[in-house]
Amino acid sequence: MKSDFTKKVLEVVIKIPHGYLMTYQQVAKLADSPKAYRAVGSILNRNYRKREWQLPIENIEPIPCHRVIRSDGYIGGYAKGGMNKARILMAEGHVVENGRIKMPKLVD
């Protein structure tokens, strides 16, 4: 069992509504560690790779890591390739241009 922080992070990410986005900073904040945005990315990356969730885009739902972007509006990185992430985000109804979200609809 990971620390509460990890659990909280995953919980927050899961709660991101379909079609909305959330920055690493926001996630970290909701996880009670506003400055742990780096840890957030690390956690999601590990988790993703560990679970080996290499499922088709249609089946990606459990932990929508792709809905977590940078505060700059850029997609950032992705365990399976930023290009794939961009495709997913576009499938979610977002406008991606040059690896960046044009109109990020943050949850709040």
Add this chain to the structure above:
DNA sequence: GGTCTGACAGCGT
């Protein structure tokens, strides 16, 4: 247990 890493963010040059 100490040290390095990382899907970031902010400020300086």
Add this chain to the structure above:
DNA sequence: CACGCTGCCAGAC
């Protein structure tokens, strides 16, 4: 305006 360096926190080795 674009590029680079430093700081942060928690996890993994």
